[in-house]
Amino acid sequence: MNPPRPYTTSTAFLEALAEAGVRYVFANLGSDHPGLVEAYARARADGRADTFPELIICPHESVAFSAAQGYAQVSGEPQAVIVHVECGTQNIGGMLHNAAKGRVPVLVFAGASPFTQEGELPGSRNEFIQWIQDVHDQRGIVRGYTKYDNEIRTGHNVKQLVHRAMQIARSEPAGPVYLVGAREVMEAEVPPQSPDPARFTPIAPAALAPDVVAGIADALAEARDPVVVTSYLGRDPEAVPALVELCELLAVPVIESVPMRLNFPADHPLHWGFQWNTQEPNPLLAAADVVLVLGSDVPWIPLSNRPHADARLFVVDIDPLKEQMPLWHVPAERFARADGRTAVTQLTGYLRGRELDAGAIADRYARATAEHERQQRELAAREQPDGGTITVEYLMACVREAIDDDTLVLSEAISGYQPVGQHLRRSRPGSLIGSGGGSLGWYAGAAIGAKLAEPERTVVSIVGDGTYLFGVPSSAQWVARRYQAPSLTIILDNRGWKSPKLSTLGVHPEGVAAEHDDFNVSFEPEADLPGIAAAAGGAWGRTVRDPDELKGALTEALDAVRSGRSAVLSVHLPPV
Structure with a gap:
């Protein structure tokens, strides 16, 4: 009878990923991953392969990372990436930037050079590259882009670290997280662990305070020419019909500025087009008397394309002050941190209980539709x-x-x-x-x-x-x-x-x-x-x-x- 397979930190780590909902690990394997390679081989040999996420081998790290990002963008479920020490970490740099700026949850695990060199522990240094790849602050390479970074120092709490990292990655504003672990730690035998993933749920969606709801909704209702500017509300596809309902209620047109998602149906009469590196004023934005910026990093370029100085501006966002951007400002009278769909639903609910000027709304809808149709004719030509x-x-x-x-x-x-x-x-x-x-x-x-x-x-x-x-x-x-x-x-x-x-x-x-x-x-x-x-x-x-x-x-x-x-x-x- 064969002796039982050892249960290692690597085993616990991969189990934790599966428990956290990770279906795929996109990997570029290296000399720091023997523990993970062995754990996968043991699981397949023992008929337990389904207890780990499926391994997707990627010959380049940037492909691995962007694949995990694409999966999360479509499914809403973060996936994992495995890269090789500091070299592989640097190879994901550009893609890490995209996930950080796009607020997409991804978990990255990188090995670290072994911390012993005389064979003191399993996994001790046995290849020349392990001296060359030993750097002062490997985690510092990514710290400007990750929401959380940590080192796995023992397998006894590795599952807790994985679940905490995923909880932070999924909480809005979402983003990538980074864990490292040396070979000796990932090879170590540890007792099995069974933390409850249900105790590591992401933060619940934030809502607007009642006075903020009233202030923004009343401003929109009383405006002659209100407009919504959005860029990534559509990260949550269910927020799109919610925004359509709000805009139809008041006949508020929508401009998509630097959109990285579909935020509003382009064929809708209230869709007023797109702006990217717009070098001339947008007359529709310039004419607005109330502007609701709803999930946008760059609602306009101030040098060339900004609202009128007298317009009332409101910013509602999961990240309303862009705390990771050293230079950023919108001269709004109110900034509020809230989930987009939640905020839009609140505004709609408030407005349905308020008296609205049906004549003004009908007039605005007619004017907005005419502008939309003019744009479409121009584009078709x-x-x-x-x-x-x-x-x-x-x-x-x-x-x-x-x-x-x-x-x-x-x-x-x-x-x-x-x-x-x-x-x-x-x-x-x-x-x-x-x-x-x-x-x-x-x-x-x-x-x-x-x-x-x-x-x-x-x-x-x-x-x-x-x-x-x-x-x-x-x-x-x-x-x-x-x-x-x-x-x-x-x-x-x-x-x-x-x-x-x-x-x-x-x-x-x-x-x-x-x-x-x-x-x-x-x-x-x-x-x-x-x-x-x-x-x-x-x-x-x-x-x-x-x-x-x-x-x-x-x-x-x-x-x-x-x-x-x-x-x-x-x-x-x-x-x-």
Whole structure:
């Protein structure tokens, strides 16, 4: 009879993840993870594999992290990432930024260099790299981006640490958390632990105080031209119909500013469009006499696009003062910390018990609808090729026709964010997400995580050619193939970095760079972008230059994805 397997810190750690609702561990394994590798092998050998989360092997850490983020964005359930000491930790840096700024819960575990070198304990140093990777403050690498960091010093309370980390990660404003553990600790035998995960629930949603509800609701009801500005209310898809109900009650139009989610149906008469790096005033925002900022980091850019100085401003947010942003200010008369859906529901309830001016509301609804229809006519007029050249507007119109309402779109189009939003016109809550931050390449892993979260759903990523390369497509496409997570990637291929050019023109519109068209942004000679995916992941791939071929290529690409094969369609646009 074989002796019982040892129960180690690694065993308890993986059990704790499963108890906390983690379905997948996205891992890039290294010399610091023998305890975890052995724990998985023992569980499979003993027929207990289902007691641990499924292990998803990712050849690059940024793909692992963004996959965990994408899963959490779609499902609402945080997943785990395993990376290799301080080197792997630094490789997730950009994606960690996205989760922190996008308020997405992810748990990261990194090993640490062993703390013994003479064989004093199991796991003691036995590879040269373990001296080189021993740094002064490994946790300090991530401390500016995580809500919580800690070191697992003993296996006796490892489950408590995991459940506490997940409780903090899931509590609003949500965000990533980071744990480290040295090999000796993760190899140690410990007694089994059974903490109750139900005792580690996230903080309940915060509500507005009654006087704040009355103050904001009365201001909206008495305004002539109120407007709501939002960016990420749609993190909670159920908050979208709640906002529609409030806005319809008072005929309040909505502007989406730098939206990383679908916050309001784009086909609704009260939808007043999108603004990103808007360099000119938005006349609709400038004319508002009451502005409710409802879940937004950048409701407008003060230098070029702000409300009227006499407008009454209110900020309601899970993070109303942006405490992690050193420079930020909206000159509001009231700031309130509250869950978006809860706050909107409170405002609607109060207004339903208040006398409203039906005539003024009807007039405002008519004016808002006319503006919405004017915008749509203007946008529709742009949805044509420019001679023999494909434009972003035409491409997005074709994509809009090719996909259905249930398709999940990941947008990381950067300089194309505005036309993508304008011409895709997504309307179903939860059907459009972005990275939440500014580090490129999120789409590649996020598409994998999103597909694993909702396998029956079609996933389409819309990215620039620079973003495509930032996503480490060779790694991501291999992972997607291995774990049956196909998606379509559509590349807005202008053969260069358009955003740095636009940034330079924004500061030096008549400078020498503009005069000589000297911006150092070209990607010539052109790479075979679909070919990378075909070589690494067996993906369907094609580059399209002719507008007449575009619709057929989209159909082929979507057919490939729906049959279980990833696809990459690179669409040539006018060169940067």
